[in-house]
Amino acid sequence: MSETLENLLQENRQFPPPDELAASANVTAAAYDEAAADRLGFWETQARRLSWATPWETVLDWSNPPFAKWFVGGRLNVAYNCLDRHIEAGRGGKVAIHWEGEPGDTRTITYADLHRSVCQAANALTDLGVTAGDRVAIYMPMIPEAAVALLACARIGATHSVVFGGFSADALSGRIQDASAKVVITADGGYRRGKPSGLKPIVDEAVALCPTIEHVLVVRRTGQEVAWGDKDLWWHETVEQASPEHEAQPFDAEHPLFILYTSGTTAKPKGILHTTGGYLTQVSYTHHAVFDLKPDTDVFWCTADIGWVTGHSYIVYGPLSNGATQIMYEGTPDTPHKGRFWEIVEKYRATIVYTAPTLIRTMMKWGDDIPAKFDLSSLRLLGSVGEPINPEAWMWYRKHIGRDACPIVDTWWQTETGGIMISPLPGVTATKPGSAMTPLPGISADVVDDQGQSVPDGGGGYLVLREPWPSMLRTIWGDDKRFVDTYWSRFEGMYFAGDGAKRDSDGHLWLLGRVDDVMLVSGHNISTTEVESALVSHPSVAEAAVVGATDPTTGQAIVAFTIPRGHVESEGEAGEALIAELRNHVAKTLGPIAKPRQIMLVPELPKTRSGKIMRRLLRDVAENRSLGDVTTLQDSTVMDLIASGLKTGK
Ligand code: 6R9
Numbered sequence: 001m002s003e004t005l006e007n008l009l010q011e012n013r014q015f016p017p018p019d020e021l022a023a024s025a026n027v028t029a030a031a032y033d034e035a036a037a038d039r040l041g042f043w044e045t046q047a048r049r050l051s052w053a054t055p056w057e058t059v060l061d062w063s064n065p066p067f068a069k070w071f072v073g074g075r076l077n078v079a080y081n082c083l084d085r086h087i088e089a090g091r092g093g094k095v096a097i098h099w100e101g102e103p104g105d106t107r108t109i110t111y112a113d114l115h116r117s118v119c120q121a122a123n124a125l126t127d128l129g130v131t132a133g134d135r136v137a138i139y140m141p142m143i144p145e146a147a148v149a150l151l152a153c154a155r156i157g158a159t160h161s162v163v164f165g166g167f168s169a170d171a172l173s174g175r176i177q178d179a180s181a182k183v184v185i186t187a188d189g190g191y192r193r194g195k196p197s198g199l200k201p202i203v204d205e206a207v208a209l210c211p212t213i214e215h216v217l218v219v220r221r222t223g224q225e226v227a228w229g230d231k232d233l234w235w236h237e238t239v240e241q242a243s244p245e246h247e248a249q250p251f252d253a254e255h256p257l258f259i260l261y262t263s264g265t266t267a268k269p270k271g272i273l274h275t276t277g278g279y280l281t282q283v284s285y286t287h288h289a290v291f292d293l294k295p296d297t298d299v300f301w302c303t304a305d306i307g308w309v310t311g312h313s314y315i316v317y318g319p320l321s322n323g324a325t326q327i328m329y330e331g332t333p334d335t336p337h338k339g340r341f342w343e344i345v346e347k348y349r350a351t352i353v354y355t356a357p358t359l360i361r362t363m364m365k366w367g368d369d370i371p372a373k374f375d376l377s378s379l380r381l382l383g384s385v386g387e388p389i390n391p392e393a394w395m396w397y398r399k400h401i402g403r404d405a406c407p408i409v410d411t412w413w414q415t416e417t418g419g420i421m422i423s424p425l426p427g428v429t430a431t432k433p434g435s436a437m438t439p440l441p442g443i444s445a446d447v448v449d450d451q452g453q454s455v456p457d458g459g460g461g462y463l464v465l466r467e468p469w470p471s472m473l474r475t476i477w478g479d480d481k482r483f484v485d486t487y488w489s490r491f492e493g494m495y496f497a498g499d500g501a502k503r504d505s506d507g508h509l510w511l512l513g514r515v516d517d518v519m520l521v522s523g524h525n526i527s528t529t530e531v532e533s534a535l536v537s538h539p540s541v542a543e544a545a546v547v548g549a550t551d552p553t554t555g556q557a558i559v560a561f562t563i564p565r566g567h568v569e570s571e572g573e574a575g576e577a578l579i580a581e582l583r584n585h586v587a588k589t590l591g592p593i594a595k596p597r598q599i600m601l602v603p604e605l606p607k608t609r610s611g612k613i614m615r616r617l618l619r620d621v622a623e624n625r626s627l628g629d630v631t632t633l634q635d636s637t638v639m640d641l642i643a644s645g646l647k648t649g650k
Pocket of ligand 1: 186262308309310384385386387388389410411412413414416417436498499512513514517610
């Protein structure tokens, strides 16, 4: 990048924490001081929230950077920490999971129930020859058995590799081969958009290319017909017949817990490796601190899929290690109607919701009247993750979901960081719409310029992490060199996150999207996030994605794809008028340099399964190229919709 990022957007609104929450918050401002005085001592205190079979000797071994070892010599079992210890404390009858299937079937699972299933699955996997250190692939819908599968692997020390249900056979087989997995756990299918969709046929196709797979364990969810081969075993005939007695053995703090692949833009997916003690310490602590989780009264709901790191850390390991009661939902937010999420909040009296900006913007598009139909008064805290949240989406979330009373925690982190890194603390921080605010206690995040120098308040640049953290990735599976090259070579001695960021005049952090997406217009760096946020601040716009397209005069020109809100007339002349108005609105909000060359009104945007906008594909459209790799798209018909419905304005 030729010069540092320009910062255009100004935000002056600020919301202090509610008094009642601040008075009883799990974590107070003292945590920042404690961690600043003794960062490693602070993390040791957090590690003591867990139950260790053998205490560690050294908190951090950083003698061979960037290869970290945390809690060296310590031993623990992750599943024991998530299940057995709560039961031993007399909490076995507490609900762990209120599960809601898409068709409306439900299951209530206590900690004792979950423990029983996990022990059975641990015994069944052991009988199938899975031992500590083996890899198990998991390709499942959002059913309780998915959580059981992860925990059973953790219990016996097998390393799980979850692949999003719905990724192609190619994507699945590539990931199985990369990790040489021995077993796949899957289901016949799952429910999505009111229909059973098949998973087993995709597994069959993938496994045909994977000689390392010895067994395929299949949960019956939909009851659809499936082909049956000699590696296949039904879950109900193996796991549910296995003994429910299983004693968890402790593993080394650095034992590999899981691999999770990040897609990247073009290159081969990277198998991000997480280990045991540091990972659990940080996800457990951040779940307790950022969500102010009170296990006796809260009903927590993270709407993520288990195939995304958010599902690993804030459905499985964080909440269960803290003994939380949570909601797990199988399906899509608009099945059978667009109020399904809020109906679920009302039904289970959810107190905390953790979701993604994509979902919030979709709800804005569908209209304010939908959440208004439900009783959301149980909610006391809201969270956001996955992309920068546009200030107007933040305000909408606060008003229409949080009734102007719930603090919002905008949490920045990555598959690679394992747990939340930058976020407000709900009882401490006065939040600003669109800002992730400050690094959590014990985390050293910074914004640096091209030379790796910290930028002053008011400056912009690259987000880096200056010190190792407990839940950091340990390497890329099988490729230490790529680990070093990707994350540790851009700036000497710092982890390079790949995101642009700015630090405002108060020193608060604003995430600006991936640095690969930054646009260079007439010599000025402009972030996609800021132009998108300016568009979303217009009352007619629900969602926007912005890309830089090659332009003969300006180098790159801004091209915006915009989804109008539900009630907005956007056909014919009304559409042309809206486009003209939006171009002027951006110029007025951010300055003439940011005025889009072109705005297209579209019905949908291409997104990954975790809801991130795939700007790369939009750049292909904007530059009239044929589309690149679409295998990680959530809905492959979206690009046709965009191409056929284009209304362009110049
Ligand atoms: C947890 C997760 C990581 C990338 C990350 C950044 C973006 C995530 C964000 C955010 C702005 C936030 N991202 N949270 N950007 N504000 N609160 O999403 O992991 O799927 O690996 O994605 O997501 O660009 O670098 P992952």
